[in-house]
Amino acid sequence: MRTLDDSPRTRIRIPTVIMDETHQTLQADPPEQARPEPVATPLPGQTRHLWWQRGVIYQIYPRSFMDSDNDGVGDLAGIEQRLDYLQWLGVDAIWISPIYPSPMADFGYDVSNYTDVHPLFGTLAEFDRLLEATHARGMRLLLDFVPNHSSDLHPWFLESRSSRENPRRDWYLWSDAAADGGPPNNWRSVFGGSAWEWDELTGQYYYHAFLKEQPDLNWRNPEVQEAMLDVLRFWLDRGVDGFRVDVLWHMVKDARLRDNPPNPDYVPGQPPYEELLASFSTDQPEVHDIVARMRELVDGYEERLLIGEIYLPIARLVSYYGEDGSGVHLPFNFQLITLPWDARAIAAAVSEYEGSLPLHGWPNWVLGNHDQPRVASRVGREQARVAAMLLLTLRGTPTIYYGDELGMHDVAIPPEGIRDPQALNMPGVGRSRDPARTPMQWSAHANTGFSDAESWLPVSMDYPRFNVERERDDPHSMLSLYRSLLMLRSREPALQVGDYTPVPADGAVICYLREHAGARFLIALNLGHAPTIVEPAHPPVTGTVACATYRGREGTRVEGRILLGGDEGLVIQLD
Ligand code: GLC
Ligand code: MG
Numbered sequence: 001m002r003t004l005d006d007s008p009r010t011r012i013r014i015p016t017v018i019m020d021e022t023h024q025t026l027q028a029d030p031p032e033q034a035r036p037e038p039v040a041t042p043l044p045g046q047t048r049h050l051w052w053q054r055g056v057i058y059q060i061y062p063r064s065f066m067d068s069d070n071d072g073v074g075d076l077a078g079i080e081q082r083l084d085y086l087q088w089l090g091v092d093a094i095w096i097s098p099i100y101p102s103p104m105a106d107f108g109y110d111v112s113n114y115t116d117v118h119p120l121f122g123t124l125a126e127f128d129r130l131l132e133a134t135h136a137r138g139m140r141l142l143l144d145f146v147p148n149h150s151s152d153l154h155p156w157f158l159e160s161r162s163s164r165e166n167p168r169r170d171w172y173l174w175s176d177a178a179a180d181g182g183p184p185n186n187w188r189s190v191f192g193g194s195a196w197e198w199d200e201l202t203g204q205y206y207y208h209a210f211l212k213e214q215p216d217l218n219w220r221n222p223e224v225q226e227a228m229l230d231v232l233r234f235w236l237d238r239g240v241d242g243f244r245v246d247v248l249w250h251m252v253k254d255a256r257l258r259d260n261p262p263n264p265d266y267v268p269g270q271p272p273y274e275e276l277l278a279s280f281s282t283d284q285p286e287v288h289d290i291v292a293r294m295r296e297l298v299d300g301y302e303e304r305l306l307i308g309e310i311y312l313p314i315a316r317l318v319s320y321y322g323e324d325g326s327g328v329h330l331p332f333n334f335q336l337i338t339l340p341w342d343a344r345a346i347a348a349a350v351s352e353y354e355g356s357l358p359l360h361g362w363p364n365w366v367l368g369n370h371d372q373p374r375v376a377s378r379v380g381r382e383q384a385r386v387a388a389m390l391l392l393t394l395r396g397t398p399t400i401y402y403g404d405e406l407g408m409h410d411v412a413i414p415p416e417g418i419r420d421p422q423a424l425n426m427p428g429v430g431r432s433r434d435p436a437r438t439p440m441q442w443s444a445h446a447n448t449g450f451s452d453a454e455s456w457l458p459v460s461m462d463y464p465r466f467n468v469e470r471e472r473d474d475p476h477s478m479l480s481l482y483r484s485l486l487m488l489r490s491r492e493p494a495l496q497v498g499d500y501t502p503v504p505a506d507g508a509v510i511c512y513l514r515e516h517a518g519a520r521f522l523i524a525l526n527l528g529h530a531p532t533i534v535e536p537a538h539p540p541v542t543g544t545v546a547c548a549t550y551r552g553r554e555g556t557r558v559e560g561r562i563l564l565g566g567d568e569g570l571v572i573q574l575d
Contacts, residue, residue, distance in 0.1 A: 040497045040516045043360045052305045053362050054496040055092025057399040061370045062096050062121055064439045067451035076122035080130045083137055090486035093140035095244050103153050105213035106421055110151035114231040131239055140241035147228050148247045149214040157215050164202050171224050172215050173207035186259045187281045188273045192426035209250050211421055219251050219290055229297055242305030249310045252287040254280035271429050292326040305329050318356045325360040333364050337372050341379045343508045343527040351502055363396025368404050374436045377410040382567035385481055385549040386525050389569040392485040393523045395500035403440050406471055407478035410435035411460045443469040475551050488547050494519040503536045524562050525569040534562040543574040
């Protein structure tokens with residue numbers, strides 16, 4: 001341990017000062033250094049950074065996190081049992097995928113009652129207890145809000161489909177057949193086939209962007225808007241800290257139901273949905289008016305957060321911040337998932353994203369979720385460590401997907417065990433999301449400590465090695481790396497809210513600076529497997545390793561050149 005007195009930081013920091021005729025002090029440092037000290041400021045209208053700007057979000061897929069009643073499916077009481085773990089890990093908020101009553105055609109993303117809890121997960125009283133226990137630990141709780149579609153068994157849809165004259169007919173999207181008797185247009189379902197389902201009883205088609213068991217609500221109807229805003233109020237009044245809004249960019253469709261154009265970049269073998277560009281079925285200008293209504297409502301409560309699930313190119317994505325902050329606080333940024341794991345591509349995308357943010361736009365980064373292959377499977381176990389460092393040191397709110405902190409990877413599921421409708425509906429092309437939804441690995445006990453019963457999806461074979469109990473005592477584990485990164489981040493405002501400056505680097509290396517109030521961190525990440533040397537011209541690198549993807553280098557000095565091992569990442573605190 002260095003003492004403060006012999007620290008090179010104290011030595012080097014003494015500036016060379018000269019006085020000019022007007023007795024103003026001038027620093028003799030290079031011109032770049034003479035710039036005013038950058039101070040990361042909160043967004044316009046804010047006097048301080050809010051919890052969700054400083055904090056880290058952790059996504060829980062409730063079916064797979066912890067099963068308290070041994071029915072093989074995770075539940076709310078299970079989450080409550082594991083809150084101490086999350087607090088120890090150092091996350092600030094949990095987002096829980098849908099827990100509402102649902103026939104489970106899409107595992108909860110088909111809601112049949114927006115203001116209750118599915119008995120599988122527990123009761124409203126148990127939810128209140130979980131919320132209180134989360135708050136008692138200084139953490140926040142976000143719910144998943146699924147406004148684009150309900151279940152086909154939701155009473156609203158049952159009424160809507162009962163007759164053309166039903167007052168709720170217009171709550172969903174009904175349309176006559178085309179002249180040839182076929183669907184009204186060429187829109188496809190994300191889960192395969194036409195997005196239109198023929199309804200024999202009333203002789204019309206209804207639209208479903210996902211399963212036919214998930215009819216889309218008609219958000220142009222003011223009654224639908226009111227009913228759904230009431231849902232938000234219901235949960236906000238109970239004390240939830242915000243929402244992740246499901247498929248936000250799907251919510252409004254072209255009023256004239258124009259055909260979608262073909263996608264010139266379609267590659268055969270991709271899901272059939274990709275064959276067309278969703279130009280008329282998604283991302284319509286009117287969606288922003290609806291988001292503005294949600295935002296206004298949420299802003300009536302203190303420090304609540306709205307996140308939007310939006311898969312769009314950056315230029316379109318940032319429009320969801322809305323004019324003057326009338327959009328969602330965080331349009332989810334999925335670039336670390338969708339881009340190839342390539343240093344140049346990612347560095348360029350970070351710059352493009354940073355450069356595209358509106359003045360009031362706070363950035364965010366996501367590495368995994370319940371719809372995507374796990375990061376450890378996408379980039380490999382070694383690079384997953386580099387990815388963790390990237391996620392937790394870029395500027396913006398990070399979201400961690402449960403189990404990624406253990407290095408969990410996709411679990412092979414035999415064809416007869418597939419549960420995901422995305423795979424079952426599109427045999428051959430539909431990628432199953434089950435492999436990324438397997439039970440959280442708690443211990444080496446039977447069923448990995450998740451449940452005494454057989455779990456709804458199988459547990460990974462390697463759970464005896466990769467689990468919380470074992471990894472928390474191993475300084476070299478993925479879990480220890482996540483925890484050190486989270487601890488470092490919570491200690492250092494520069495990493496939470498500091499400015500971001502890219503530092504030019506070549507080849508497989510990504511390099512950037514985070515700084516706030518005089519504290520500066522240089523992050524150097526090797527996305528390749530071969531060792532390499534980084535020698536940034538500016539800023540000159542003299543500092544101490546604060547965190548390393550592989551243990552042992554913390555506390556060591558770096559002077560001028562950074563030697564990076566293959567798959568290595570370093571956070572260096574500059575002097
Ligand atoms: C979102 C959810 C996904 C679900 C779909 C339809 O993309 O994340 O899991 O299948 O919406 O609700
Ligand atoms: Mg259970």
